[in-house]
Amino acid sequence: xxVVSQHPSRVICKSGTSVKIECRSLDFQATTMFWYRQFPxxxxxxxxxSNEGSKATYEQGVEKDKFLINHASLTxxxxxxxxxxxxxxxxxxCSASRDANTxxxxxxxxxxxxxx
Amino acid sequence: xxxxNQSPQSMFIQEGEDVSMNCTSSSIFNTWLWYKQDPxxxxxxxxxxxxxxxxxxxxxxxxxxxxxxxDSFLNISASIPSDVGIYFCAGRPYTxxxxxxxxxxxxxxxxxx
Numbered sequence: 001x002x003v004v005s006q007h008p009s010r011v012i013c014k015s016g017t018s019v020k021i022e023c024r025s026l027d028f029q030a031t032t033m034f035w036y037r038q039f040p041x042x043x044x045x046x047x048x049x050s051n052e053g054s055k056a057t058y059e060q061g062v063e064k065d066k067f068l069i070n071h072a073s074l075t076x077x078x079x080x081x082x083x084x085x086x087x088x089x090x091x092x093x094c095s096a097s098r099d100a101n102t103x104x105x106x107x108x109x110x111x112x113x114x115x116x
Numbered sequence: 117x118x119x120x121n122q123s124p125q126s127m128f129i130q131e132g133e134d135v136s137m138n139c140t141s142s143s144i145f146n147t148w149l150w151y152k153q154d155p156x157x158x159x160x161x162x163x164x165x166x167x168x169x170x171x172x173x174x175x176x177x178x179x180x181x182x183x184x185x186x187d188s189f190l191n192i193s194a195s196i197p198s199d200v201g202i203y204f205c206a207g208r209p210y211t212x213x214x215x216x217x218x219x220x221x222x223x224x225x226x227x228x229x
Contacts, residue, residue, distance in 0.1 A: 004158075034216070034217070041224075042222075043204065043219045043220065043221050043222050044159070044204070044219045046216060046217070046218075049216065091156075093158045093159075095158075095217070097215075102147075102166070104149065104164050105149065105161070105206075105217050107151075107158035107159045107160070107161075108158050109157055109158050110156070110157060110158040112156065
């Protein structure tokens with residue numbers, strides 16, 4: 001299957017700092033990537049749709065100024081959590097679809113953010 | 117918005133037993149996907165379904181796309197310890213790389229020896 005990779009897998013930061021998480025599609029080009037957030041023992045919640053070359057589309061209730069998304073190339077999308085606070089601590093996962101016909105989504109390994 | 121109800125929420129089974137879980141939607145989906153997630157990792161795609169009534173197998177796993185297009189089922193035969201994890205169903209209303217995926221609430225599977 002397609003490979004999607006995230007970095008870093010774990011990050012700990014101080015409150016008030018910003019953290020950048022990278023999502024790369026390693027063996028295919030992705031014009032669209034998705035960012036999810038997952039709380040412990042909960043399902044995945046879609047945060048935003050990352051579009052290459054244009055602005056991201058955010059889901060209702062997700063602060064676009066808090067969670068900055070940049071899709072600079074067909075293989076890279078980044079999520080920056082700005083001025084992080086402890087309540088931003090979570091598991092963030094990205095995904096991408098390789099085939100427009102099948103629509104199968106492949107996920108990265110996830111990034112666990114802990115804000116102290 | 118769309119909701120996917122998955123059941124059961126959790127299961128404790130013995131090694132060798134068969135497992136069944138299902139997912140129901142309030143609206144029609146064009147694609148059903150089943151994922152498994154291990155702790156601290158991203159979901160891994162198990163089976164993808166594209167047609168109503170479709171039955172697809174992947175090893176000991178079998179999944180079906182419901183006739184009404186509002187439900188899907190996943191069966192695991194002869195469970196083994198490594199089947200432990202959380203299983204998520206997911207649906208897409210239409211195909212295309214920009215089509216969003218809606219996730220079910222998850223079924224936590226624990227297998228005892």
